[in-house]
Amino acid sequence: MSIAQVNGERQATPQRLRTVQDRRLHVPVHVVWEITLACNLKCGHCGSRAGKRRANELSTAECIDVVRQLAAAGTREITLIGGEAYLRRDWLEIAAEIARLGILCSVQTGARGLTKERIAAAYAAGVRAIGVSVDGLRDLHDSLRGVSGSHDQAIRAIENIRAVGIEPGVNTQINALSMPQLPQIFDEIVAAGARSWQVQLTVAMGNAVDNAALLLQPHQIIEVVDCLARLYHKGRDIGFRLLPGNSIGYFGRHEPHWRSLTSNIEHWTGCNAGETTLGLEADGTIKSCPSLPKSHYSAGGTRSTPIEDALRNLESRTVRRDGNRGRSFCGSCYYWNTCQGGCTWVSHVLESKRGDNPYCYYRATTLAKRGLRERIVKVAEAPDQPFAVGRFEVRLERADGSRAPRSLGLDDKRRKRGRLVLCRSCDEYIYAAERACPHCGAAHGPETAADETFRREIQTSIDEVERHGRRILEIAGMAGGDIPARE
Known part of the structure; x- marks a missing residue:
């Protein structure tokens, strides 16, 4: 395994780091696999509406065959999820096969019932990364997760995971209720022994559509990202890593600091769904991304479609090949040819198509300078099905809440192509060919990598x-x- 220098220390290169060749060959570097939809929590924001297992979940033998196909395709990490993954009786057998084939096996969990014994058994089977969901301080977490005591069980699980020898991670969904608690959540999970924290937005899918008051309004992304950036730097000083999920960003003044998985300075390069990322449902459905609805992003099922064929089926639906030119602000955005509209999941669930993502830091800050903001309004409910989406209208408003014409909500900087570099004056990303920074106006000469x-x-x-x-x-x-x- 290759080694990188991070803050003066030698660290193994992350398994899910994508290379140019991975993208060119569509290698499924990271696969997120829902091995059962059974769950022992009742989350009010659950996109998959988990609870009961699917009627036709794959057998143990079928799961082992899937693992071997993924290994042959070049997969380097498989994350087991649910529902709750450990409610499937053969989950350790599946994990052991993943580890035996040299693939990093990780698990994401709500941790209700994740005992010391289960954690020790997971480690013995080869699980080497476990992420625990913590969505707020005690009262809020228990309310969101629908089970009293689930917060304390999650914190206890973090401590037990570390005791076994695994560096525990935490995942937090950011919504209108959890946003004010982010600094306190940071302190709590650091004290419990967590070493990393992946944050992502609660997205309008499944149960979250039913409880739409939980959803952040797009203009709040400024406050969220600014807060997370402060916590990122605070964490870096103590060896704790905050990782913005694919739904957080994009560009703006914080982008050079926190996006990279290594010591290299990197930026958002577009959604990897169907390109170097795959999602699998418990019935064998193969999707571009675990969060996306199969109505638009399925490439077949493992019972009838080999993984290799599914990857070819998905090629035309990746962000670099689907022909989408963007809409609204995204359609006019300076960064479109690099960003391609941010996270496909976030934009698709609003209007059932990608290419217009209002939860963008650059977009929100650009509009705010003009006294404008965006708001989402639910206009259709979601069906009572896993990964179901409703329909939302994205409205442009003035600061006083009055409607503003969409023509005012476009980027004032022309689309460009090429390599992005950092402006020497304002530290924002600009295209290398620029003679002057479009953000601060400073003169910009040629800069090499x-x-x-x-x-x-x-x-x-x-x-x-x-x-x-x-x-x-x-x-x-x-x-x-x-x-x-x-x-």
Whole structure:
């Protein structure tokens, strides 16, 4: 496994890091697999409406065959989900086969009933990453998850996972109720021993459509991202990693800091659904992404369609090949040719098609400078089915809430193509061919990739010195003494 330098420490390159060749060959690098829809929670925001197992879930033998097909296709990580994955009796057998074939096996869980014994058995089977859902402080989490005591069980699971020898992660859905609690959630999960925190938006699918008051309004993404960026830097100082999910972003002043999985400075490059990511349902349905509805994004089922054929079936539906030119602000956006409208899931669930994503940091901040904001309004309910979507209208408003014409809600910077680099003045991404930064107006000469890397290495070194300085002050404070002045 290759090694990268992160904050001066040697770290293994993440399994789900995509290469140019992965994208060109459509290698399913990361597969998220719902192995059962059975669940012991009653989440008011659950997109899959989990609860009861599907009537025709794959057999153990069929699951083992799927694992072997994925290994042959080049998959490097499989995340087992549900429902609740460990409610399936043969989940450890499936996990063991994944690990035996050299694929990283991870699990995402609500953790109700995830005992020490189950965690130890998972580790013995080869599970090496477990993410626990924590969606708020105790009262809010229990309310969202529909079961009293589920919060305490989740926190206890984090502690037990770490005790077994796995570095625990946490996942949090951000909605109108959890947004104000993000700093407190950060402190709570760090204290419990979590080492990473993936955050994503509660998206308008399934139960969340029924409870639409939970959904963030698009203009609130500014407050959310600014808060998360502060927590990202706070976490970095203590060796804790905040990971923005595919629904969080995009571009703006925070983008250079938190998107990369390695020490390289990277940015959002578009949705990977069906390209290097696959989703599987418990009945064998193969989808571009685990969150997307199969009505639009299914490539068949594993009982009749080999994984290799399914990947070919999905090629024309990836963001780089589906011909979508974007709508509204996204259709006019400076970053469209790189971003392609952000997360397909977020945009599709609103209007049953992708290409117009109002939950975009760059979009929201650009509109805010003009005194404009966007709001979503539900106009149709979702059917009572897993992964069902309703219909929402995206409205452009002035600050006083009055409607504004859509013509005012377009980007004022022309679409461009090419390689993105950082502006030397404002640290926002711009296209390398620009003579002047479209964001701050500063003159921009040609900058090589080596120039950018060197500049970021200097900044990383400065950050590291500052981090150690703060740590020295903390140690001195705990010791009750003063740091002697240098002569």
